[in-house]
Amino acid sequence: MPDVSGTKRITDVGPHDYHDFLHPVIKNNYGKWKYHEILSPAHMVHVSETGDKIYSVRVGSPRLVSGSFIRDLCDLADKYSGGYLRFTTRNNVEFLLDKEENIEPLMNDIKKLNLPLGGIGNVVANIVHTQGWIHCHTAASDASGVTKALMDDLYEYYTDAKLPAKVRIAFACCLNMCGAVHCSDIAVLGIHRRPPKLLPDKIMNLCEIPSTIASCPTNAIRPDTYNGKPSVKIIEEACVFCGNCFTVCSGMPLSDPLNDGVSIWVGGKVSNARTKPSFSKLAVPYLENDPPRWPKVVEAVKTILDAYKNGAEKGERVGEWIERIGWPKFFNITGFKFTKYHIDDFRLGEATMNYSAQVRQ
Amino acid sequence: MPDVSGTKRITDVGPHDYHDFLHPVIKNNYGKWKYHEILSPAHMVHVSETGDKIYSVRVGSPRLVSGSFIRDLCDLADKYSGGYLRFTTRNNVEFLLDKEENIEPLMNDIKKLNLPLGGIGNVVANIVHTQGWIHCHTAASDASGVTKALMDDLYEYYTDAKLPAKVRIAFACCLNMCGAVHCSDIAVLGIHRRPPKLLPDKIMNLCEIPSTIASCPTNAIRPDTYNGKPSVKIIEEACVFCGNCFTVCSGMPLSDPLNDGVSIWVGGKVSNARTKPSFSKLAVPYLENDPPRWPKVVEAVKTILDAYKNGAEKGERVGEWIERIGWPKFFNITGFKFTKYHIDDFRLGEATMNYSAQVRQ
Amino acid sequence: MSKKHQTPLLDELKKGKWPSFVTEIERAAEKSEMTDDLLGQVEQSYKEKMGHWKHGGMVGVKGYGGGIVGRFSDLPEKYPGVKEFHTVRINQPSGFFYTSDILRKIVDVGDKHASSLYNFHGSTGDIQILGVKTSELETIFQQLVSFGFDLGGSGSALRTPSCCVGMARCEFANYDAMNMCYNITQAFQDEMHRPIFNYKFKFKFSGCGNDCTASIARADLSVIGTWKDNIRIDQDMVKEYAKKINLHKYVTGKCPTKCMSYDETGLKIDDSNCSKCMHCINVMPKALRPGVKGGVTILLGSKAPMVSGPRLSMVLVPFYDVAEDAKNGYQWFKDLIGKIWEFWDEYGVSRERVGELIQRVGIGNFLEAIGLEPLPEMVSSPRGNPFVLYEEYVEADGEKN
Amino acid sequence: MSKKHQTPLLDELKKGKWPSFVTEIERAAEKSEMTDDLLGQVEQSYKEKMGHWKHGGMVGVKGYGGGIVGRFSDLPEKYPGVKEFHTVRINQPSGFFYTSDILRKIVDVGDKHASSLYNFHGSTGDIQILGVKTSELETIFQQLVSFGFDLGGSGSALRTPSCCVGMARCEFANYDAMNMCYNITQAFQDEMHRPIFNYKFKFKFSGCGNDCTASIARADLSVIGTWKDNIRIDQDMVKEYAKKINLHKYVTGKCPTKCMSYDETGLKIDDSNCSKCMHCINVMPKALRPGVKGGVTILLGSKAPMVSGPRLSMVLVPFYDVAEDAKNGYQWFKDLIGKIWEFWDEYGVSRERVGELIQRVGIGNFLEAIGLEPLPEMVSSPRGNPFVLYEEYVEADGEKN
Amino acid sequence: MTDETKAQLEEAIVNLIKEFTNKKRFKPGDIVKEMEMKFSVNGVTKDDVKAAIRDLTDSGRLIYGYAGGSFLSLPE
Ligand code: SRM
Ligand code: SRM
Ligand code: SRM
Ligand code: SRM
Ligand code: SF4
Ligand code: SF4
Ligand code: SF4
Ligand code: SF4
Ligand code: SF4
Ligand code: SF4
Ligand code: SF4
């Protein structure tokens, strides 16, 4: 550690000023863009009121990358885009070019690096995912692995625009849902199915009892004593295996290789286009963890995607398609079984029942 | 009381068999009707697969009627419809005729009785209302009076079909809503605005404490003691003046002539046609009781009706019209003020917020 | 007879075109002495802006726990005629059909033994005779029974079921609502007259999704007609309508499932996608008719706001083949109701309607208890939160739970 | 360098067309010793189907309460390289724009002082350097600061705000999201680095209703571009689109407010009814553009499910004239945020997000406290239940309360 | 159920209601649950209790009351 005694440590500089990283064409046309055109699933052009154009070439990334990966990108940027590039909000890379003639050579070099070109328009977008077994202590499944297995299988859906609309898939390794799971077209969520195991000594030494009790969504954690000291007990019938107690109290681990796994969700949406934003809804309550490639999970996602591709109208998002054909038909087409788990029995669940005689027969 | 000793009292005979009251044409064509045609706001014809026809002539009724009123109807039925008549689910009277030539004379006789002919098609339907000060102990306003004042003013809307669709108005004199208030196009609801007064002696002698406490939707009633006996106290800040405690405990009256009054609700619907059934929503939180004619209430209902008549598309119910133009515009057109009272803060209120950036600017 | 009380405020309500309840009370007062005092007390209410009735208490006919709503004036000295002013609820005939003869019999009873005031009908469906003294209750009951009428429901009991006009005068009826209503009411007389439930329980029967009884909003158990097969189309009549109405805008454009289309070749309906909402049939009754395989959607739980907010009924049985079951006296339906009541009896608390109970214990558990499968038709969408109470798991020794 | 651990399961994931994170870890392992043990531990997780990390604990740089996520292996003897494997969150530049120079500087730091593994980017928006030992934290921090980067947020603090590409490369942007994001982040550095809140608080800035940052689902405070005036229409281009697309079906027919119509005379929009959903503009970007009076809708409260279920943000300020306020350094906005935080500080409890708090105390009360008017734009519909807590009443002496 | 049990059952119902006069309002459902428990050894069923209540109300020994919900009570 450098010796900082005597000198004032510099802090609170905040994020770097973005102006320093903007392509000159972008600087000159900032706020003046007139329209864009998607030229292929891997590149588009934005045209300014001034007539200037900027080309964006989009490349897929696994998000968890090495320094060498970044250096590869930098080399390409230096070669073709004046050193300018950006990342998207879904972890794709975008090279920003002002020269049309650089597009093809850039794409060729990208192919040589075995990186995917695509992600624009009606594709399966890059999967927004989380840490999983790579870095997080509460993961019920692995993020990078499931994402890789899915994207390998859906590769053509990323590179070619074959779908009625863009499909946004998300993965989160636990119910904290660090990302987009609660509002995605298709989502995979790591889940536990057994209550926390109580480690009374840890609880006594490391946990705040009131906040542990408050952490439970179903009020399943109750005060108790252990060796005369405050502790907790669990009403197992009420536990929904959410893991929030473990977040605040390391003495309540939930991991259970036999019962952990994932659930699959569909029909969420963030944009305000046409229909209001909406949550993802439960499609498949449980599939076991089956590393390294989680074949059943991949199959379930493919089932949804195929049904959607065959059934949806142009421009219809997954959730909009399901709302149009109705949930009974969705379960019927996909073959997923509808169970009591699908009926929302949580706080606002009442609002989700069918209060009408509108029923397809 | 007749002496019934020695003889077995007859009970449980149940409702009278309806077959005895059916018009012969109806008996013969039961289940065979093919279509109907609305011939005027006061009469329609139903045509059977057999070619038979039955004419229905509809007449408005105040619902609270004298024996003489019923005898008048009977006389007309004897004269024109073979003695057959029925009432509708909204308290209109329907004469059932098999002879077309009887329609006009019947209508003339009805006019002589000063009874309204109408109620069919796109009209203001008869108001479904309740007991009010005529018969109920929990009434915060009077049902028959408000209904009469409204129907006097809306008379032409009942006799002529001037509206985009049928408008169903309901009145209830307290939050028990004995009728249709929670799902009507326009509804008027009697309300209190002060917490119950506690009459400790009555509470002690007449009320079950646990069920009194359980009756409160907001948990505002708490156990207390009075002269050493179990009683209750009220957290006034939490009371929503619903009167449910008074229903189970006569020691907690709420009536307060200074503060009782009505609220106005809009946009509810029962049918499954097009849109799903829906609740009436708060439009005007409070208008004072102003007997005998409640002019402000009549004016508010007229305001809604006029705005609806001018703005709605053919076939659009009040709620469907508002959903199409948006609630901001509804409040804007009617001039009703939107307040914090309009924002649902009850159990499922969360589900009613605008979780989108879809906002008309 | 001269009026006992001055009623300047109520007199205002004798004016205006709509028939006046005040006039009706005055006409009743001509028949019955007690009714004059009603005018007096209501006038006082109008003046003071508050009611003058007390709670009902212990009023009824022997052996029955319901059918009478007790009512006492809180100004009995001033208005002795309304000291006791109970309401008798009389179970109406299915579809509210009457003959003049039977109506006269009913009002003969009320004109003689009560205030000569009636509701045709109460919001639940009963005929109501208002203004009955305790001493007259048994007489009125006996007389009603003598010509085949019985009391309706009140209190913690089955309430008077009601139905729409259905097959008697409506081409939209998908099942015989009037018959089912009659049969079910007769079958559950004991539950109606002898309160044994936690709270009230209401049935309403509507022949189609138009729901002319408002069953989906006002019945614990809503029975709404539907059909399984295709809408019957008369293409020629469709063409006639097309001359008068913009079908694209007002018919196909308003179809909730967008399962219709119209062009030169005629009207096409993807019936597998039709949710039987009735709209297109409503607009073109001469061209369209429901299918011939009629049945019923059974829904559960609607009620007024007390205590946990208003409720609409939710789908319990998407399609019940009522025509088939009618052959067995609706036995399947009655068994289902029995199971629902048993569950309610077992798990409900006092003054908890069945819709509130189910919400409290969880719909999944309720369905298991009454032996119905969870179906996607029951929800507008599956759950959007991850708090699932999984019941299956694997033990370390490989055993499945 | 030869691999320390056999990883047959992970090796499976080096196959397939999508770039492999396993390959990336191996490439990182070439730069950094510790990373080899990551492969070993993750392989063991794949074999056992469970993770091997412990809670984070007290890890950070001096003076800051956030920006570092501590992480320790629960198998430190077996995998000493990952005994300490913290993550450093670095606040990304607005819009995720970089030059190759600056990116190389960042990875120079991580390749030398950490595992050579990165997330570009974390779900909140940060650049993340994975695999940092406690002893290296200060060095990394100092080096980042030296070229103008700072840590991002973690813990009960303001989290790293993020924004879409906005005006830099998008014709739909209704305000300068990148600038606002930068300005607000700089203004609230203290709240970001020194946790003082009840729980985390996130901002996300999207230039239009497409919401390419998912702000409405993932930010306590969502800032979404909109406009006040009319959609700009190029009727000739509309005609071009009409040749390729069925506008009735795919454009006007999908408009949520049905405020558009199209015929020979061109496209008509009733802009007073347009809810700025972006759909028509999305489909015909060459023909339609948002109006020129750009602004922002401010929404509040979205978050993941813990504890009371997932939330979307709800409308708080229907239209905020951000262009005007930008001239004052977004002072009105900052004041509003200040009031929200003050309320949260006053009434919130530990681990309660602001959306949960508002729900608990009531939106009406919250609005009063922060000085905003209740508006119908905030609700999808007014209340449907009668349990209104009226605050006004009249006293017997005529006094109003 | 024997006649003797039936008589005991009816007696028990009346006594229970008498005992709790002005303290608790017994809903018919409460009575059923109480009596099923009390007479479990005699094999008394829900229907038996309902029949007993019907006997008691038909004969006028008990009457029904209403206060937001129905209950059984002694004649006033
Ligand atoms: C680059 C990026 C913004 C950024 O700052 O990084 C971006 C860029 C564009 N978005 Fe986006 N969106 C980006 C994330 C999003 C997100 C957020 C997300 O996916 O997590 C959303 C909301 C997702 C949702 O609704 O669930 C989003 C919803 C849209 C929509 C609305 C689509 C819809 O119909 O619902 C449009 C309009 C469209 O596609 O027609 C749009 C349109 C566009 C346009 C066409 C805007 C323009 O004129 O430049 C850009 C290219 C479209 C494309 O990728 O197909 N963008 N866009 C993000 C690219 C992510 C990626 O790499 O895949
Ligand atoms: C007579 C009656 C049934 C009965 O058994 O008594 C009845 C009779 C008819 N109804 Fe109804 N409805 C009757 C109460 C209702 C109710 C209940 C209520 O109002 O309390 C509803 C549900 C109300 C709601 O949705 O809030 C009801 C919703 C409908 C609808 C659906 C309208 C809609 O678009 O939402 C139709 C179809 C239509 O009107 O096009 C309909 C259609 C009809 C038809 C045309 C059916 C037919 O083919 O015979 C009948 C005459 C229509 C009319 O009155 O304009 N009936 N109808 C009831 C007359 C009440 C009255 O006197 O005004
Ligand atoms: C007479 C009638 C109103 C009318 O003028 O038509 C009526 C009158 C009363 N109702 Fe009702 N209800 C009447 C139909 C309804 C309906 C409508 C319906 O059945 O379609 C409802 C709404 C639907 C429902 O059941 O929820 C209704 C919901 C209530 C409630 C609220 C129940 C709830 O669960 O929220 C109460 C309060 C209670 O039960 O304690 C109530 C209580 C009462 C009481 C018994 C007052 C009380 O608290 O003890 C009223 C007696 C008034 C009187 O003096 O006559 N009444 N009540 C209706 C019955 C006539 C009939 O038998 O035909
Ligand atoms: C790194 C990151 C996931 C990723 O792989 O990208 C992440 C990782 C963690 N999140 Fe997160 N969250 C991350 C973005 C999110 C998001 C998405 C977003 O910000 O757009 C959400 C959902 C939105 C939200 O804020 O609600 C999110 C919702 C949570 C929650 C649930 C909070 C809630 O109110 O429901 C927790 C649990 C908690 O806070 O106790 C959590 C907790 C955590 C912790 C700190 C685990 C814990 O319980 O202590 C994770 C540390 C993992 C690790 O070892 O690195 N994380 N977390 C994301 C931050 C990277 C960055 O700074 O850019
Ligand atoms: S989703 Fe859960 S397990 Fe995954 S990174 Fe977030 S907190 Fe950790
Ligand atoms: S896992 Fe979740 S539901 Fe179970 S005890 Fe912990 S906090 Fe409660
Ligand atoms: S609405 Fe209220 S006041 Fe009116 S009759 Fe029903 S219970 Fe009585
Ligand atoms: S009036 Fe309603 S809210 Fe007020 S104390 Fe009584 S039951 Fe509770
Ligand atoms: S509910 Fe249907 S069947 Fe019954 S009267 Fe109304 S329209 Fe006819
Ligand atoms: S009944 Fe309703 S859902 Fe079915 S085709 Fe007609 S309008 Fe569409
Ligand atoms: S949110 Fe709107 S302005 Fe921002 S990138 Fe997406 S489409 Fe463009």
Ligand code: SF4
């Ligand atoms: S932006 Fe949306 S609401 Fe506005 S006109 Fe276009 S489609 Fe309609």
